[in-house]
Amino acid sequence: MQQVPDKENQPQPDEGEVILIDKPREWTSFDVANKLKRACKFKKIGHAGTLDPLATGLLILCTGRKTKQIDQYQAQEKEYTGTLVLGKTTPSIDLETDFDAEYPTGHITGELMEEARRQLVGTIDQVPPIYSAVQVDGERLYKKARRGETAEIKKRQVTVSLFELDSSAFPEINFRIICSKGTYIRSLVRDFGELVGSGAYMSSLCRTRIGTFHLADAWALPDYILRKRTELNLSTQE
Template sequence: MHEAPYDFEAGAILLLDKPLTWTSFDLVKKTKFALKIKKIGHAGTLDPLATGLLIMCTGKFTKRIEEIQAQEKEYTGTFVLGHTTPSFDLETEIDSTSPTDHLTEEMLREAAASFLGEIDQTPPIYSAVKVNGERAYNIARRGGEAEIKSKCITIKAFDLTAIEGNQVSFRVVCSKGTYIRSLARDFGVKLGCGAYLSKLVRTRIGDYRLEDAMSLDQLQELREKQLGPA
């Protein structure tokens, strides 16, 4: 936890650990209320079912949001092989099942290596991408369909850190705009068995690291220590 003084109103860069099920906007609202400040924004959205590093910029540092969110990201997490979901994660129910007994560790590692470098990736329909001015997830949640354009992203590292049955733990370093849920889908397609993302933690954005982040409660304690009770 950081002990250095912050001028929250004038401007600060705050590293927070987003809890599971909270949206990024939930954490922005709660942080704004906890700090009693007017101007705040976040650099890089995390899905509700993801946890980890979310960077908040207040005051004059909101001007640095684009610069920060353009930096490379690092994630750890788990894919489940042999099943798919419409959202490519646990937000929706499993909609297909395929065998995985034939897969070897060598096959998994070769598949992972095939994603390194620049690749075209199509974001999930359950995402904040706009289609004709509307968020894709709103279209998806009412049962609609939308054509989402692919974009070029860069996968700098895709390491499989543990393989236990059909559960594959990973570490990914990637460029801005990468959807790890889409990587789960594409990894499953590559293996011919399907896959979805069951866990995701953002551990780094550029030189900012999760181990230096605070919980919202810790941030509130720090504010009270500096400024007294709100």
């Protein structure tokens, strides 16, 4: 007599979850995903939208079947806050690399900065930084940059719907940006510096929103791991 399988005893598909993490500074997005996979015993996990190692803020991670939604989250509008500094440049446009040049800033007026800001709002053509994960000839650009090589980088069209500036601490400029998928904030910083006749680098960056997901609702990485391991009855010493 053929037995009917007991559905309750069959392995159930991993429906997965969407996890909001406040990415720590100096962690890569892959570091966060890998840490969660090991610590929380996830079989499948991925992140939606890479953050630079020196950036902090909202990182969306999906597990199990929810990984099918990653492209959907990546395509959503993003919001950032941060600080750019006029008068110096670095090859990476942030503090990952050392300063390589200095420029005057005495000629920069509020009117000049406003004109530069306006040119960077709307649908614009943007060249990604050489220190980025964009692939050229099958290799990540940052690998070429670290070997001191150059590469022809194609422009890409992005949309910047908001670019707010606070120059009260000049030459440090605090900013808030709302933009489309694929926008490089470091490229905006580089281009802003060039438009005002100076150099610029980014000293800090935080992603505060992706679509309807907000940083205020994100977990600190250790807190999420502690909650999840407790839920799974695992040792909390991971």
